[in-house]
Amino acid sequence: MKKLATLLLSALLLLSALPALAQGGGVVNVFNWEDYINEDVIAMFEEETGIKVNYMRFTLNEDMMVQVRTSPGAFDVVFPSDYAIERMIAEDLLQPIDFAKVPNAENTLDWLKNPDYDPENRYSVPYMWGTVGILYDTTRVKGPVDSWGALFDEQYKGEVFMMDSPRDTLGVALKYLGYSVNSKNPQEIQAAANLLIGQKQKGIVKAYQVDETKDKMVAGEGILALVWSGDAQYAINLNPDLAYVVPREGSNVWVDGMVIPAQAKNPENAQAFIDFLCRPDIAQLNCEYIEYSSPNAGAIALMGEEYTTNENLNPSQETIDNCEFFHDNNDVKVLYDTFWGMVKNAK
């Protein structure tokens, strides 16, 4: 009997000691988006530095933030989007990055060096960025597509895919009406929702979806779709009849950055990992795999013309200046969500 109890006890002890062991030596706990890195890069980092990478994935900024709040010491490097970075800074969830240990962060493009979600550029290094725009079938559109108005045009009845995401879809409607994608004005948000409800009631919308859209567009299931630039590039690679445009009214430009949580157990290794991802050849590997835009000047130089001449991946500065970052909208989030519910259930 005693033997069994001892066995149980020692097993329990061993179990509780395991995480401590894992976090003791050369480990870095990375928390990134689903399918958002070239897996070879992880192996290369482990080989070059001897630091073991514990790689974990998430699919929503909101879920990721809950994880960081509830187990603050579990992650060393996290990849939140712009407005999530802003939120995490406000909640004191992040620690400043020691840029002396991340020399490759120098490669960051100038316009991304002091982004307004991290104004003093203390907490984050950009990882990937992109825009929101319209992916369209050039063989079936009637006339040029350069305005969000195309998505609300009745001649495309039943042929438009919208995004099943309150922020993105309401943001586009706001932009079309001449407001900011970050509007906190209840009347503006309501006007945007009414525009979307009208669009739905007229039968223009085919479906609200996120991940399915790109493959549907490749298969010719719709004429116009609201998409992220990376998804657009993926679809265009598979179907050359498709094209992507950031409408003239302006749009949302987003950045996914790399940050270190305030209570990270291995900040040194985290900095080493971030620095590694900022190395031009590594940033190139990731960019070519993920097919979003790279914030890394060195990587862009390596990719050369193939990248720089691609308007989708490398929009002109004019286009970028016409776009806005999303900002943390916590105090009016319930407005966006409630109006979005009305859009989704309009008949």
Place this chain on the structure above:
Amino acid sequence: MNGRMAFPPWATALMLLALAAFVVLVVLSIRRNRGFRRTLFSFPYSLWIVVFTIIPLLLIGYYAFTDRMGQFTLDNFKTFWDSNFEMNKQLTQLGFDPAALGSARGTVNVDTLVYSLWMALACTLICLLIGYPAALFMADRNFRLGSTLVILFIIPMWMNFLLRTIAWMSLLEDNGLINTLLKALGLPKAQLMYNSQAVLLGMVYNYLPFMVFPIYNSLSKQDRRLTEASMDLGANPALTFLKVTMPLSLPGVVSGITMVFMPSVTTFFIPRVLGGGNTEMFGDLIERTFLSADNWNVGSALSLIMMVLILLSLSLLRKVDPEGEGGSMI
């Protein structure tokens, strides 16, 4: 409004307590019996129930009756009745008069529930109309292929229901199999997907076996001599069916209705895939409230309301089939 809270500390404590109690119970029972005894076999399952059913239920109850700060409130249920409730509260807090938006009561949540109930009812009815004759056909003892048909009904269920639903897309799409066929025959293209009918089709397809099997089970268990006796006494086949076969199969029907109606009401994912997210069902609403709207409190209240509804309909059905005879299959 400080984002979502972590699990309340007592939930973690409860979880640890359950684990500790489990270990203690196992050790005690081994000591007392000087070895393993039968009661020991129930422990893994009891632990399972406690950790994965009872504690989560308590948590849902806790979240449903508290606000984000953990204070007791009934606001989450008011939000069910008036989907604009939370928004108006926040607007007032921001110093904006909600009346300026002209917003009366928001009916999104109630409408969604009503829509889900109608869809579930329609699905159950269609399943019954297709399922009963099918079960009758398969249970007929003069029909040799009956058991083969049963297997054929079961085979698709070996595959995950998500995959089966996604497979429907390639049939119903604009450039899908059916439309390609129509085009080849010179017929106009039909919009088969992204509407309520497609969702209903997906539901019937997925839940039909749950109707067929309980009915088949109760039909095939019936004593053949009863129908023979009925015929001997002069009843024609129709009368025999009405007076003997059908009443005896009622428990199976009740069980079938239960097993189709419950999952139908809580359907989610199918509306998103086949309905293109154009109309939400209650399950989708709960998912959106938890994830995208990031509101566990209202989400829990909605879940609680749904659970109560299901319990009510279950107890109603129990009245028809007090012995629960039909629930033997699956």
